[in-house]
Structures are given as C-alpha cells and as structure tokens.
Amino acid sequence: MGAWGPAGRHAEEAYEATLQSGQTSELPYSLLINALVSSHLGQVEPARAAIEEGLAIAESVDVLPAVLELLAVRGFLELSLGNAAEADSTLARLAEAAEQAGYAEPTMFRFHGDAIEAKITLGRRDEAEALLGQLDELASALDRTWAHTIACRSRALLSASNGDLRSAVDELERALVFHERLGEPFERARTLLVLGTVYRRDRKKRAARDALEGALEVFDGLGAAVWSARTRAELDRVGGRAPTTGELTPTEQRIAELIASGLSYRETADALFISPKTVQWNLSKIYRKLGIRSRSELPARLAAEHGPHPR
Numbered sequence: 001m002g003a004w005g006p007a008g009r010h011a012e013e014a015y016e017a018t019l020q021s022g023q024t025s026e027l028p029y030s031l032l033i034n035a036l037v038s039s040h041l042g043q044v045e046p047a048r049a050a051i052e053e054g055l056a057i058a059e060s061v062d063v064l065p066a067v068l069e070l071l072a073v074r075g076f077l078e079l080s081l082g083n084a085a086e087a088d089s090t091l092a093r094l095a096e097a098a099e100q101a102g103y104a105e106p107t108m109f110r111f112h113g114d115a116i117e118a119k120i121t122l123g124r125r126d127e128a129e130a131l132l133g134q135l136d137e138l139a140s141a142l143d144r145t146w147a148h149t150i151a152c153r154s155r156a157l158l159s160a161s162n163g164d165l166r167s168a169v170d171e172l173e174r175a176l177v178f179h180e181r182l183g184e185p186f187e188r189a190r191t192l193l194v195l196g197t198v199y200r201r202d203r204k205k206r207a208a209r210d211a212l213e214g215a216l217e218v219f220d221g222l223g224a225a226v227w228s229a230r231t232r233a234e235l236d237r238v239g240g241r242a243p244t245t246g247e248l249t250p251t252e253q254r255i256a257e258l259i260a261s262g263l264s265y266r267e268t269a270d271a272l273f274i275s276p277k278t279v280q281w282n283l284s285k286i287y288r289k290l291g292i293r294s295r296s297e298l299p300a301r302l303a304a305e306h307g308p309h310p311r
Helices: 004-021 025-039 044-060 064-080 083-101 113-122 125-142 144-160 165-182 185-201 205-222 224-240 250-259 267-273 277-289 297-308
Strands: none
Touching: 004 025, 004 113, 004 277, 025 044, 044 064, 064 083, 064 113, 064 165, 113 125, 125 144, 125 250, 144 165, 144 185, 144 267, 144 297, 165 185, 185 205, 185 224, 205 224, 205 277, 250 267, 250 297, 267 297, 277 297
16 A cells, blocks of 8 residues: 555564564565565565575475465566566466466466566567456456456556557556556556556657656655666656646646645545655645745645636
8 A cells, every 4th residue: 555664564573473483384474575565665685585585484384375475576576677587487487386276366466467567578478468368357257456457557568569559558547547446556656657658659758757757756755766766767768858847747736736725745645645755745846846935825826827726
C-alpha cells in the first residue's frame, strides 16, 4: 500500500522474533519479507543476501511456498536492475515448480507480470503470449483485480513490442482504471512508466513527460531508488522542454485542486496513492509557480485561473 517504512520495521521485528524463538521453518519467511522491502527500495546487496540465505534454509527444511516466494522476489529484483535473462530463468523455475505443486492462485507469488516483461525484453514474444494467456484465464476465472491489472499492462507491453502503440495505450488506460480499485501506488507508477515510454516512442512528448513525471513522483515518494533512476533515464530520452515555470503538471494540478477543496495532506495523499511528504513537496512547487505563499491563497488563485473548484 506504499507504507514501506513501517513495512521495513515490521520485517526487522519479524526476523528478530523468529531468531529469538528458534522457529527455523519460519525463518525463510522473515528473510523473504526483508528481501521484499529491500528489493523495492533498491537496496540490492541486502536483498540478495536475504534471498540467498532464505532459499538455503527453505530448501533444507523443505518449505516450498517460501522457496517460490523468494524466487519471485529475486525475479523482481533482477528485472528491476535490467537483468532480463536472470529474471527470466528465475521466474521460469518458479512457474514450473508452482504448476507441479498445483499453485494456481495468481496473487500468491505474483510472478506473471515480471516473467512476461522479461520474456518480451529478451524477444521471446511467443512465450510471453502463452504466459499472458494463462494469466488472462486465471483473471477471468478468479476475478482478481491484480491479475486483470497486470494482464492489461502485459498486453500493452506485447502490443508495443509489435509496434502497435495505439493498442498499447488503450490497454494501459484500461490498466489505470483497474489501478483505482487495486490501490497499489508502486504498481500504478510502473504502469505510468510504461505509458510514458509508449508515448515517447510515438513522439508525443508532452504526454510522455506527464506520464513519466507522474511515475517519478510516486517512485521518489516511496523511495524506489532503482525505479526512480529508470524513470529519469526515460525522461532524458523524451527531449523537448519541461513545463514552463508557471504551468502546473497534471499531478500538481490535481494536488492543488484537492488541497484547495479543503482536504488535508494525508487525505490528498490517500486519494492520489502518494505520501504526505510528496504532497508537501509538490505544494512548494505549486506555490512557487502560482506566486503564492500559503494554502489559504490557493482557492482564490485557482479560481482566478480556472474558475471555482467545487468542494
């Protein structure tokens, strides 16, 4: 849900409690959740160390679900770092073991989207299409919001790899509708990153920049260092000019409207799936661009520019 600081503290507490209580069979799970937090934060070496230690213990005590979850985290980490071949081999091992064990629930290990993306990156579109077909079947049969969301993003990646950028944008817009139900800011930012990349390839610079800046604000707010770097690199490829000094980005405009309507920093952050610090950081830019000094001046300034905004 985007609360990565508390998640990290819970993970550390779980690890210490597991060690102190001597529950060896639970240790892989506490290492797993530490690796999950570290991999999302881009803390590569701690994540890899926790994964390797967790896998060794899980395999020695024959705890298969922990093995598969650790493989999912390793696959995600390697994909994040741009190591598509390593991600593909890791997630292929996971998929085979999950199928043999009868684990069909797509949200249990959450590997389909990363596996499809890795295969597309490696040019294995036929394999990616087969895996997407499997995800589509599971999404339809079980009606899982996560599965529907990731299926749309994966289909967009496939369309883009085939040069069909219009279909890719359509699928990404469908994914963003599902994201409203899903409520996971990191995954939404990943979809915005793909959308910005597709727009950039289609030479729609302003749309590309808007999507990428939206993704970057979320990644920066969460502390997703690797994904922030990837997004900044993509922004550098867009070229052209950033919005002028007095022009609000779409995200800044939405924050300004919500704050002007009377919402608090926390309520605005919850509505946009970002952190309160990101709201405050954006407000400082908004004030500077609009030439005001406090939130009390914001409603009048917005009304002067766009007419009154309803509460």
